[in-house]
Amino acid sequence: MRVTFIQPYYRNVWENIGLGYIIAYCKQQFQGELDVKFYQGNFDSDAEIVRGGIDSDIVAFSATSPCFPPAVRFAAAIKAENPKVKTVVGGWHVTALQEKALNEYIDQIVVGEGEQAMLEILQGRDDRIVHGTALPFPDLPWPDREAIKNHRTVDLCETMNGKRTTSFQANRVCPTSCVFCAEKTMTGKFNRRLNPIRSRSVEDVCAEISSVVEKYDLTYFKFVDATFDISPDYVIDFCREKIDHGIETEWECLIHASFCTEEMFYWLKESNCNQINVGCESGSPRILKQIKKGTKVETIENVFRWARNYGINRRAFFILGMPDEDRDDLHMTEELIDRIEPEVVGFTILCPYPGSQLYDHEKYRDQDWEQTDEYSNDFWRNNAFTNQELKDWQAYFTDKYSDKLCERQDETTFERLNV
Known part of the structure; x- marks a missing residue:
């Protein structure tokens, strides 16, 4: 399965530790082959991000409120090239707004912590709103820093x-x-x-x-x-x-x-x-x-x-x-x-x-x-x-x-x- 994770551009640049944890957990738990790509708007151009998402099975965005509008734009651009791509958004913004954040370009949103929810989406869960599970933090693998x-x-x-x-x-x-x-x-x-x-x-x-x-x-x-x-x-x-x-x-x-x-x-x-x-x-x-x-x-x-x-x-x-x-x-x-x-x-x-x-x-x-x-x-x-x-x-x-x-x-x- 080909999965692309995207962190849209934000003025303050830091590594996305949250996605690092999600990727590490999914690699550990998913029964099958995962081809993971990662793009960050502060380093990768919009064109590179869209091209990187087009050939994916799933494109997942991490978005605070300031990052949500560009996440929607990327989802729209990727779906315009390949309507079969499933788009997922997680983070504070969609967790707070839930169904109010859904639109025609976003197939699913993750509410709360994303490790188990993202794994279930990879396994085929297709609910539009997927609620996360509060896993024991000490049991999670270290974040995959190479992936991010x-x-x-x-x-x-x-x-x-x-x-x-x-x-x-x-x-x-x-x-x-x-x-x-x-x-x-x-x-x-x-x-x-x-x-x-x-x-x-x-x-x-x-x-x-x-x-x-x-x-x-x-x-x-x-x-x-x-x-x-x-x-x-x-x-x-x-x-x-x-x-x-x-x-x-x-x-x-x-x-x-x-x-x-x-x-x-x-x-x-x-x-x-x-x-x-x-x-x-x-x-x-x-x-x-x-x-x-x-x-x-x-x-x-x-x-x-x-x-x-x-x-x-x-x-x-x-x-x-x-x-x-x-x-x-x-x-x-x-x-x-x-x-x-x-x-x-x-x-x-x-x-x-x-x-x-x-x-x-x-x-x-x-x-x-x-x-x-x-x-x-x-x-x-x-x-x-x-x-x-x-x-x-x-x-x-x-x-x-x-x-x-x-x-x-x-x-x-x-x-x-x-x-």
């Missing part, structure tokens, strides 16, 4: 910032319930009994890291987990295992401020952690409570102080335009940034993606998601600011903290306006 051409993103990172970098995943299911996030759309809402966090052993994680570091000559790696610090003990155990494994490579992770302890930062430093990334979101206690962030301003300050004391770089993410956020709240955000003094900072205008609690289908059903990215959009407004006023605030923050901007945001030109 991981070397291309590693080489690109080296070209862009001098570090040969790739990503790993340690857990599935995020324990938080932030209203702006669609993470739980894919893996389900956390529940200690019914949907607990599914964690790989730190031994298995380090074994994979060691193998990939050697294969791709990595000088840096990061975790894609929405919350790597699911518990301080897990982080400490990982750090110790990394040291015992002799893995000296620098690394970074995304952490939740409320799950940290000072001891954790000692071990992060000992294991050569270069940077922590923290979704602070706001400096306003009122807004943090409204968005169900599950943390407090003083907790954020503690985390940034601990990391600084141990010499770990700190990256802070902030979202502008929470539903009731006003001028006073934004000034509190500014004051928090000045107190914690992060080495790197990024400012995003809130986007109500499908799957988040802020999404309203009747309001946004015709939205062109392709025109949004992780930093900006042209349509969101809250109860205090128009979209342009939010962009003005974003310009104000990026101008004030221009020496701290993360790489992607630093490349973006913002109109400088006074607010």
Whole structure:
């Protein structure tokens, strides 16, 4: 069977670890021969992608909301050349919208985690909506990095910032319930009994890291987990295992401020952690409570102080335009940034993606998601600011903290306006 996997173009380039897991699982479980191809819009031209899909039995797309429109265009172009090709789309967008995402060019959609669902499609299942199964994450094979051409993103990172970098995943299911996030759309809402966090052993994680570091000559790696610090003990155990494994490579992770302890930062430093990334979101206690962030301003300050004391770089993410956020709240955000003094900072205008609690289908059903990215959009407004006023605030923050901007945001030109 000939199967082509496609990751449409997106402004921010990373390897598709999710497809790597799906391909590895299907190769392991499928009873028959699989001829797998992979294309990524950041490296392959539209013409190459269409040509690559035409002679396939199945073409499967991985699509977030910004990637869904080009996925549909590719599906239409491929079917125009070969109507017999079965087209499948998985990812956050179709998982959130389900039947609302179906159209004449998409034969099937995968809802939720894709490993078992994709295997069943390869085995002949033809339901238009195929619900995924939450498999035990520790039992899955490592992602097939050769299939997803991981070397291309590693080489690109080296070209862009001098570090040969790739990503790993340690857990599935995020324990938080932030209203702006669609993470739980894919893996389900956390529940200690019914949907607990599914964690790989730190031994298995380090074994994979060691193998990939050697294969791709990595000088840096990061975790894609929405919350790597699911518990301080897990982080400490990982750090110790990394040291015992002799893995000296620098690394970074995304952490939740409320799950940290000072001891954790000692071990992060000992294991050569270069940077922590923290979704602070706001400096306003009122807004943090409204968005169900599950943390407090003083907790954020503690985390940034601990990391600084141990010499770990700190990256802070902030979202502008929470539903009731006003001028006073934004000034509190500014004051928090000045107190914690992060080495790197990024400012995003809130986007109500499908799957988040802020999404309203009747309001946004015709939205062109392709025109949004992780930093900006042209349509969101809250109860205090128009979209342009939010962009003005974003310009104000990026101008004030221009020496701290993360790489992607630093490349973006913002109109400088006074607010």
